[in-house]
């Protein structure tokens with residue numbers, strides 16, 4: 001039996017190792033301390049901020065050179081002046097990273113997006129990825145320095161004694177990671193060897209501010225201790241196990257290098273415990289943390305788990321096990337192995353997933369609930385009662401065991417009606433996502449959970465207005481706008497769901513069917529992408545170098561006079577405005593790319609993974625892929641706050657959307673509020689699958705409606721597992737209901753990098769192309785070439801064309817004109833209307849019934 005000790009709190013008498021995970025008012029640090037070393041040094045001390053060393057930054061990756069990327073220059077959208085470095089320089093730094101990085105997942109998005117499905121297929125000739133994308137690059141395994149990732153803002157933690165927090169000062173004069181040491185550790189791990197990390201000298205050791213609060217794991221569940229901490233989970237910790245001592249004692253103790261202790265409970269040889277890959281990981285399996293399931297052997301000799309929070313904002317987690325034998329491991333290595341295991345086995349999909357982050361999330365949940373904490377980590381009030389309450393409601397085991405998931409929904413069942421939200425929540429799929437059949441018992445049945453309330457959905461009286469702002473990027477002067485009902489009639493609604501996301505999104509998304517009896521199709525709502533079997537979506541934070549993030553920023557990067565490094569991707573200017581919209585010029589360029597791909601540069605790949613996935617042997621270059629415009633948002637390693645204006649997509653849906661039944665296209669999505677041009681609406685979320693997997697799925701599921709998106713881009717040849725697509729058929733978000741529009745879609749998709757600075761993985765975000773009125777249907781151009789009859793799988797029959805033809809016919813007859821191009825602002829039939837921004841050009845209006853024609857716009861078609 002092996003146990004790992006993760007202590008939040010400190011017990012200088014305990015012979016085990018203790019890993020401390022402190023979250024205090026949003027600041028966080030994790031350090032593992034082997035107990036056996038605690039008396040040797042005197043490094044626990046208060047840290048004076050002014051004496052702090054420079055932030056422990058990730059150093060440049062070993063072997064990095066200053067070579068520039070051959071393809072670096074392509075992606076500046078040219079938004080005005082540049083800051084600091086040119087976009088090219090920005091890419092140089094990216095390239096450095098890429099050259100060292102091991103796994104390079106690619107979200108591969110095929111051109112014609114609805115490639116190969118009878119109903120809707122994406123294929124490949126219109127979209128592309130930037131030319132500079134290269135084949136997978138490599139990084140050393142050891143380059144992720146997990147325990148330092150949460151030292152926020154690139155600085156040591158600010159701690160105040162009176163808030164009982166824990167502060168950490170970076171060790172003076174030592175590198176972030178001893179790469180050679182770490183490397184050998186990892187290598188040996190992979191060979192199942194037991195590695196004992198070298199100990200650092202005393203003067204290399206980090207210094208800590210001693211927490212004033214202590215945790216007593218032995219105390220009864222849910223009882224507040226005299227130190228203000230409250231046990232948050234069931235624990236069978238014995239009274240005398242893991243007893244915590246007070247500050248005085250701690251102050252006199254010493255700190256040892258961050259190391260994780262692995263113990264052999266059964267006294268077996270080190271060899272038995274040496275299989276880190278196997279045993280070490282098994283140790284962290286959740287069920288083993290469940291103390292109720294513990295066997296006698298373990299229970300008799302060990303404390304397993306505890307979590308506590310204090311009204312002062314400290315949250316402490318401890319995993320403890322006593323044993324006579326100990327093997328020392330690098331905390332980095334063990335965390336890495338656990339992460340790998342979870343990524344492989346449990347399909348953890350959050351790109352930035354780490355065990356430490358998971359623990360941080362747990363702590364933040366406690367902190368948020370227990371202290372009535374605001375989103376940005378500011379404590380509004382302290383409340384021991386609420387701390388107690390949340391402790392009862394949510395045990396860390398629940399979180400760690402995935403019990404908070406309902407199927408694959410990230411919904412904490414304990415508090416469905418509370419405004420509680422997980423931040424940075426990690427999707428841990430309990431099982432591999434699989435295609436659901438209609439009889440699958442796993443299907444979440446929304447219908448049984450209908451909350452039919454005729455008054456609760458929107459019934460706004462919307463006046464139909466002329467469209468404004470038809471930009472130059474829209475080549476067509478014709479805009480056909482779905483007529484929205486002026487008033488929803490509750491009596492007509494056969495089906496209504498209050499929130500199809502079941503709390504997974506920030507905003508509720510209702511569903512109504514006023515047309516048929518059809519209910520919401522079976523699918524699992526997920527707010528973020530999840531990875532399926534072979535898709536290689538693994539991210540190393542090491543990929544994000546200092547040049548790629550703004551670790552020194554504080555608060556809102558948008559308020560800076562000079563944009564931070566994260567604006568490098570967009571030519572040194574942020575792609576977002578202060579009003580949280582996409583900047584006009586940038587947006588226009590993105591729209592133009594979609595509307596008129598022929599005018600833009602295409603990239604042709606030698607060995608197209610799309611063709612490969614279809615087992616096609618194509619000689620010569622592929623059909624070509626567009627070079628896209630990317631947005632880069634601030635993220636994890638940036639120092640700015642979660643409310644930074646350069647974090648839009650990652651904050652999820654904020655607009656008021658509704659899924660509704662359209663007359664001719666099945667379900668669709670509409671907005672329930674007016675949306676200005678450039679508003680972020682939602683992301684296209686689904687299962688990340690490989691091209692091959694998608695192709696197989698599509699061929700297997702020929703009868704079923706598909707919700708897939710794919711594109712791809714790499715200069716090099718992608719391996720199959722790196723050529724990724726999104727399939728929202730079974731797991732998806734509201735975007736799976738967005739319908740296609742041929743000419744004048746009011747949404748445009750823009751790739752947004754959040755986790756990575758190098759286009760290997762990105763989020764596909766939808767922004768409005770113009771002002772969209774409330775109740776207007778939201779549509780985007782799927783990019784399907786409907787005329788491509790040679791395609792093996794037929795695309796769905798698009799109603800746009802027929803609609804427009806019909807209208808043109810009608811117009812011509814009514815106007816008694818040979819051929820006209822028309823602009824009008826009035827309703828022309830119960831379903832559609834024409835409108836235009838060029839109203840100033842309308843010289844004369846000839847009304848024909850409900851139709852208006854502008855003679856000055858007559859032209860030969």
Ligand SMILES: C[S@@+](CC[C@H](N)C(=O)[O-])C[C@H]1O[C@@H](n2cnc3c(N)ncnc32)[C@H](O)[C@@H]1O
Nearest residue numbers: 119120665666667736737738739740796798799
């Ligand atoms: C991504 S789904 C959109 C949601 C879909 N309407 C539904 O009910 O689930 C794409 C499918 O919607 C339908 N669709 C979308 N746009 C359409 C259009 N312009 N004309 C006809 N059907 C359309 C097609 O059946 C297509 O396969």
